[in-house]
Amino acid sequence: MKAFIVTSLVAFLVYLILTAGSGNLWLWSYEELLFGLMTASLIGYLSRRIFVKGNYRMLNPKRWILAIAYFIGPFFIAMARANLDVAYRVITGRIRPGIVRISPNLKTDLGITMLANSITLTPGTLSVDVDDQTNDLYVHWINVKEPALKKKPRDYRYVCGTFPDWVRRIAE
Amino acid sequence: MIEILVYAFLIIGLTFNLLASIALLRFPDVYTRLHGGTKCTTFGSIFLCGSVIIYNLREWLLTSSPSPLIMSIHTFIALVAILITNPTGAHAIARAAHRSGIMPARAVVDDLKKDREGER
Numbered sequence: 001m002k003a004f005i006v007t008s009l010v011a012f013l014v015y016l017i018l019t020a021g022s023g024n025l026w027l028w029s030y031e032e033l034l035f036g037l038m039t040a041s042l043i044g045y046l047s048r049r050i051f052v053k054g055n056y057r058m059l060n061p062k063r064w065i066l067a068i069a070y071f072i073g074p075f076f077i078a079m080a081r082a083n084l085d086v087a088y089r090v091i092t093g094r095i096r097p098g099i100v101r102i103s104p105n106l107k108t109d110l111g112i113t114m115l116a117n118s119i120t121l122t123p124g125t126l127s128v129d130v131d132d133q134t135n136d137l138y139v140h141w142i143n144v145k146e147p148a149l150k151k152k153p154r155d156y157r158y159v160c161g162t163f164p165d166w167v168r169r170i171a172e
Numbered sequence: 173m174i175e176i177l178v179y180a181f182l183i184i185g186l187t188f189n190l191l192a193s194i195a196l197l198r199f200p201d202v203y204t205r206l207h208g209g210t211k212c213t214t215f216g217s218i219f220l221c222g223s224v225i226i227y228n229l230r231e232w233l234l235t236s237s238p239s240p241l242i243m244s245i246h247t248f249i250a251l252v253a254i255l256i257t258n259p260t261g262a263h264a265i266a267r268a269a270h271r272s273g274i275m276p277a278r279a280v281v282d283d284l285k286k287d288r289e290g291e292r
Binding site: 017018020021027079080082083086087090091093095097098099116117120121122124126127128129140142 | 242258277
């Protein structure tokens with residue numbers, strides 16, 4: 001029941017955002033609200049087991065504030081730097097590629113997905129594969145730094161900075 | 173004033189999208205090309221969508237008719253969709269390429285290849 005309510009609410013919110021500005025009831029028209037409520041309940045019923053996996057830790061608003069802070073702050077800065085870096089490599093053609101394995105020690109699917117997407121969008125790195133048992137990531141790195149190759153397992157700080165710590169605070 | 177900002181965002185976005193297409197031509201293999209194709213296009217799209225959002229928000233404030241607001245909200249949702257799907261697609265392509273035996277060109281290290289051979 002709780003899973004159904006949470007899923008329906010999220011679906012209804014997305015519907016509200018998509019239909020904002022359709023009428024006079026503040027921003028929405030009466031028909032849109034009614035139809036949105038019906039659709040959201042149907043979607044909530046059908047996909048409650050896919051959307052909610054066991055626990056409700058993402059309902060905590062602190063995690064959402066942290067997530068927004070992460071996307072505006074460190075993530076966006078790293079992304080801007082990554083783009084300047086890739087732009088430099090596009091123009092000069094100076095690359096030193098390789099695939100390294102890192103162990104960020106994340107446990108949940110959501111966390112590893114978030115980290116993999118962050119890695120793909122930031123400093124010269126692209127996640128290639130994931131080890132299902134240990135949640136280790138294989139990362140293609142456009143400019144491999146020498147100190148990172150010395151020991152195994154590799155230190156993830158060279159590859160993605162403090163991202164795993166942020167993701168751990170947000171999603172686990 | 174806001175028009176200058178909109179133009180600046182458009183120029184930045186177009187420059188990065190142009191760099192992405194140059195990257196496709198210059199880089200040697202599929203992985204490095206994906207670097208250009210994912211990073212530069214997402215960054216370019218952020219600025220292009222940002223210029224659309226700013227322009228329409230100003231229109232909304234000036235005219236207070238709802239359609240520019242709808243435009244900005246939908247552009248924002250499109251931007252979020254790009255930010256989620258672009259890295260996922262790149263990851264799928266890179267994984268498929270490595271599984272079908274395309275090794276990174278000029279690689280100095282390849283942990284994934286070693287682990288694969290260890291499994292066999």
